[in-house]
Every structure is written in C-alpha cells, then in structure tokens.
Amino acid sequence: MTEPKQLAVQALQWTGDSLKVLDQRLLPETIAYEDYRDAQGVAEAIKTMRVRGAPAIGIAAAYGVALSVKLHCYDRSVNWSDQVFADIERLAASRPTAVNLFWALDRMKALLNSQPEDPVAATQALAVEIHQDDIAANHRIGELGADIIGGAKGVLTHCNAGALATGGYGTALGVIRSACRRGLNKVFAGETRPWLQGARLTVWELAQDGIAATLIADSAAAWLMKSGAVDWIVVGADRIAANGDTANKIGTYSLAVLAKQHGVKVMVAAPLSTIDWNLADGSGIEIEQREPNELLPDSYNQESLVSAWNPVFDVTPVELIAAIVTERGVVVNPSENGMGSLKS
C-alpha cells in the first residue's frame, strides 16, 4: 500500500485573511476560486451551492464566523458580538438539512460564549481545527470502510461525498479511494439529478486522483445491480438520526430499496459531526426543497401549468443500511446493533 498523496482537489482554502471557495457550480469546465472576507458572502456561497456537501458546509460556516469576528471585533462603536451572532444566524439559515452546519456553528458559539482573550485568534484556530479534524476523520473512515468492502467486485456511489464535499479526501469517496489503493477497480457513480453532483463532480474528482469511474444514469441503477457488477452502494450523509436513519442526497433511498431487492449492501460513511443525537429517528429531519427552476428546463419558466417538486434529500431507514462507518468505528447492521458504540 502506498501513502495517500496530496489531493488535486480542494473545496476550501483558508488564507488567514479570507476563505477561498472553489465554485462547484462551474465544475468540471472551469476551476475558479472566489475569495470571501465576510460571513454574509460565505452564507451566500453555501446557499447558492458554490460550496456544498455536509462537512464542507460546516467547515465553511466555521470560517465564516471567524471572518465575522475579525470584521467586527475591532469596531468599538457597536457591541461587536451582536453583529457576530447575527452573522451566525445568517449562516444557520443558509441550508437546513446538513447537521454539520449547526454542529460547527454551535462549537463556534460555545467558544465565543467562553469569552476568549483574543477572539480573532481563537475563532480562526477553532475553524482550522474543525477543518483539519475533518480531513483526519475522512482518512480514518476511508481505511475502516475499505476494511469492510475489501474484495468487492464493484461499488456504486451517489452524489458527491468526496474531497469537494468535505475538508479533503471524502467520506464515501474516502472509502472508495482507500479501497482502490487496495485493489478495488470497478467504481460506478450515479449522475445524481437534478444538480448532477455525480456527473459533474464525482467522476471528475476521482479522475483528478487517477481513479477511473463509470458514470450511470440514475435510472440505470436497478439494471446495474441486476447485472451483478456491484455488491456495495457507498454513500455519505447529511444527517444521521440517533437510530441510524440517514438523510442523504435525493435518490439514496431509492438505491437502498433497489439494493435490498438485489442482495447489494448499503454503507453510509460519515464523520461523527453528521450524527444528530437529538433526533430519535429520521422523521424529524428537515428535507430541503430547492427552487423548481433547478429542475425545470428554462423554456417552462413562464408556463403556469408546469411545476416541479424538488426535494433534494431523502431519508433511508436504518433497516436498509448494512454498515455505518465513522472515525470512531463501524456499526454493522445498525438496526440490530444500535448506534450506542458511536456515542462518546
């Protein structure tokens, strides 16, 4: 086994004064970073999906808070912390489903409430720590997941749960990267309509890393499973309830149902920051609805008789999940074994 090399793709770069965000709406044609110096801009970058993916959203929000503190804390004419807490609210309103966003903001709030001597240095240090911890968690998840799927004939992934969606390396793609280093050589990715995270991001990201992947239309998944080419579906998560029910990109639930029919197993790979211990099960997870125009062809925009229903996540019941892989360890058959071993 060779050591992991530096990844070609980085969604977020902290400069010390600003956050550089790779604009994922433009990939794969254009690689362009935008420079953000305030929380308002970062909130907008999250809302418009320049940065996306649960862990990456949380990390960006943490840097957003650090930028807000830097901007307001030297302003003696106002109560600067009110401005920062207003920015935290703004960041929290940017997207509803990925719990990593609220987890990161809670950590930043707790730090501010502890009234650190140097709030600028302290908030920047915590944002960097959240970022670095996520990368380390991804590598651990990758190795643990690869231990389980070692020997798989092929795997199918959905959406993009890679370096682009995290601090780096990825969750589902972390598992796939690690498994490929151990000999896995058949990786399929669903295109992931309507935003095409699979087609535009996943196969591109893997190619940047020298990993060949085969794109399928989402509607080809059942037929792929029937062919016997894959024995695992490996996905990330936006929020995992305390019982293991898992919210992830729309279409994940369909894949899990199809997987059951075909004897294919489902692995959810996610850091602990994606587990929402406050929710007993997945019924309490807010599912983001995005604009119909993300789905509708432009020519229908003025047509009142044509509308679109565009939920962008769904919840896979824990009974359909064979393994949940985190940096703290793996739960096999979580519906039978429970999630208790992942609690601190």
Ligand code: MRU
């Ligand atoms: O709408 P997106 O692109 O932010 O959705 C992302 C996903 O659903 C990912 O699968 C999930 O966040 C896991 S990322 C490691």
